[in-house]
Structure formats: structure tokens, C-alpha cells
Amino acid sequence: MNEDKKNFETEAIRTQLERTDFLEHSTPLYLTSSFVFEDAEDMRASFTEEKERNIYSRFSNPNTSEFVEKICKMEGAESGYAFATGMAAVFSTFAALLNSGDHIVSARSVFGSTHTLFTNYFPKWNISTSYFNINEPETIESFITPNTKILYAESPTNPAIDIIDLDLLGSIAKKHNLILIIDNCFATPYLQQPIKFGAHLVIHSATKLIDGQGRVLGGVTVGKADLIRDIYLFSRNTGPALSPFNAWVLSKSLETLSVRVDKHCENALKVAEFLESHTKVNWVKYPFLKSHPQYEVAKKQMKLGGNIVAFEIKGGIEAGRKFLNAIKMCSLSANLGDTRSIVIHPASTTHNKLSEEDRLQVSITDGLVRISVGLEHVEDIISDLKQALN
Numbered sequence: 001m002n003e004d005k006k007n008f009e010t011e012a013i014r015t016q017l018e019r020t021d022f023l024e025h026s027t028p029l030y031l032t033s034s035f036v037f038e039d040a041e042d043m044r045a046s047f048t049e050e051k052e053r054n055i056y057s058r059f060s061n062p063n064t065s066e067f068v069e070k071i072c073k074m075e076g077a078e079s080g081y082a083f084a085t086g087m088a089a090v091f092s093t094f095a096a097l098l099n100s101g102d103h104i105v106s107a108r109s110v111f112g113s114t115h116t117l118f119t120n121y122f123p124k125w126n127i128s129t130s131y132f133n134i135n136e137p138e139t140i141e142s143f144i145t146p147n148t149k150i151l152y153a154e155s156p157t158n159p160a161i162d163i164i165d166l167d168l169l170g171s172i173a174k175k176h177n178l179i180l181i182i183d184n185c186f187a188t189p190y191l192q193q194p195i196k197f198g199a200h201l202v203i204h205s206a207t208k209l210i211d212g213q214g215r216v217l218g219g220v221t222v223g224k225a226d227l228i229r230d231i232y233l234f235s236r237n238t239g240p241a242l243s244p245f246n247a248w249v250l251s252k253s254l255e256t257l258s259v260r261v262d263k264h265c266e267n268a269l270k271v272a273e274f275l276e277s278h279t280k281v282n283w284v285k286y287p288f289l290k291s292h293p294q295y296e297v298a299k300k301q302m303k304l305g306g307n308i309v310a311f312e313i314k315g316g317i318e319a320g321r322k323f324l325n326a327i328k329m330c331s332l333s334a335n336l337g338d339t340r341s342i343v344i345h346p347a348s349t350t351h352n353k354l355s356e357e358d359r360l361q362v363s364i365t366d367g368l369v370r371i372s373v374g375l376e377h378v379e380d381i382i383s384d385l386k387q388a389l390n
């Protein structure tokens, strides 16, 4: 791999496995579950890690190594490990680092399955979680106890597009000697690099904008080498590894991440401005709209506003359902960060099991609609939204 540091776009394209004797231009696909040894001594030295080399694809594989190396360069991280899904990354990271009796302080508005993991599963191993409101960062320190080990958040949040000050989280983590972990899925490393603000680990669901075309699942955790070492050892034995095929797809996708995300953000800002001017819309949340309550923080820590726009349609749950039914081109789907624009109405779908009060705790009002703005021509996206609103 190339050691000279280059610009983001160049690293994404030029970080590549060494060529084989075939002198291929594009990285080949290494679909192999294991690797062979020269002799008994080679095998011994490899298993004791005196030699750094591939042994078995649950541990490492050339395609996953290339993918991880790129994400490390993009996030400014020392080391990383790639997972089959974003949730495998979240679970394995926490499970590797936490012991019985440990405590997590997390934002309440985190990805649904992450919330379920903290609330329903970790208590089985005597790991507890306290949640803070993302819009009340001044309360975070009051949740920290002597057992607290990890501080966790996402920014922007899903689906309400709230922003938290990463600099503030970094200083709280430092003061209380906590491991700060940020799920950077919505921003991507192109828009925001949490390690710069003091995060020790960054998690991605690569399923979203990193793949960017709705094809494969994947996840990755990068950050401090000593923490990654623990996560690697845990994962090498428990088996959440990313498949080499998906790693190959994702590494290719990273080559176009910057151009795709630039265009996603340009389209999303136009969609947000259109919605803000529409009479059937109560409010719009987009990080780079001046009306966003944390606009200044967003500007400070993000390069652009991302591709997700949230807005509240007038008329609550019924209006939200009617709007979805009137959509013609955009997809009704649970994914996000795809080339295809996707709309979802959380109150009647992903969050319909929550009470209204619980929904409001994570800023999900009855009329909230989330749009993952895609790469279709922006006029076509806007005209679909317009006809559905009307």
C-alpha cells in the first residue's frame, strides 16, 4: 500500500492492494476461505503472529484489508476491522470492549437496532445504558457514573436529523476518561471525521452511502489501534467478518464516494429549500439550512449537509400515510443513501410500536417524513414530492 499521504479523493482511488504477476489494473476478487503455508515453520510463525499474513478469511482477507485501509485513511484512524453488517460492527465493538458491570452513556436517538441492543440485550450481561436527549447536551455529564466506560452518539441522527457537537463530546470523554464512539454513517468520512474531535472509534454501516447503490450489507469500525486489537481478537473468534465479495464491492464504491456524496448533498439542499417554501409543510430539518437549530455546529463539523432531509407534513399520521401513497417515483423502502431517492414515514412504519410520548423523546412527530435524497435529476425528485404534497 502507498505510504505517502494524499488528498481524500486520491486515497480513495489509489489505496490498492499490490498487483499480482498478472499486472491487473483493478483489484481482483479474492474469493478464498483460507490461505496456504510454505511449511510447518511458516505456519507456526503465522499463527503466533510473528508474521503478518492472511490465514483464514474470518481473520483477514486481501479484499477486506483494502477496504479497511481506505476507511482508515479517510477517517484518519490507526487501524480497523470490517464486519458483515453495520449492526455486527456495533455489537462486536461494544461486546469486545465491555465487561459485566460496565455502563454506557448514549444519545437516545440512535439507530433502532442499536437502541434495542442496549435496552433489551446488554442487560443480560449486566451492561446498562443511560440515555441523554441529543438536544440537551448540558445534561450528559449528569449521567456519567464511576462504571461508565463508553460515550456513544450519532450525528446527524436518524430520522430527525438532529446534530450534536462532536467537539463537546470529545472534551467530555477526555475529562471523564471514557471511550468516545461515534456512528458516522449519515455523514460518511467525506463530510465529517469524528476522530479529529476526539472520538476513539468510528463505526459505519457501509450498507448506506458507502455502498451507495443499495446492493450489499457491510460495516466497519476504525480508530485507536489498541482498541481495534481487542475488537479484532473478539471478532476473529466470534465470526462477524465481512465477506470478501462485499468488501470488493465496497472498496470500489469508495472510489466514487466524494463525487456521489457531493451530488447527494447538492440535491438534498435543493429538496430542503423546496420543502421549506411549501404551504403543506410545518418545518424542515436539514443541517445546512439556516433554520436548523444546530446550523452553526453543523457548519463547524461537517463539510456539507448530507443526503437526508426530514420534514413535518401538516395533518399528522393520516397525512403522512396519504403522502406515502401518493408518491410515484421515489421508493418506499427502509434503506437510505442509495442512488434512488427513498421516502419513509417513521410514525406509521419503523417507529409505530412506540407510544407517541416515546416517539417525541427522539423527535419523531406524527407528520415526520424522512427523505434519503438520491442521484436522480433534482427536478424529477422535487416534482414527485410536489405532486404527492398537493
Ligand SMILES: *Cc1c(COP(=O)(O)O)cnc(C)c1O
Pocket (backbone or CB within 6 Å): 085, 086, 087, 088, 111, 154, 158, 183, 185, 186, 205, 206, 207, 208, 217, 218, 219
Ligand atoms: C443502517 C444503520 C446501522 C445498521 O447497519 P446495517 O448495515 O443495516 O446492519 C447502524 N447505524 C446507522 C446510523 C444506520 O443508519
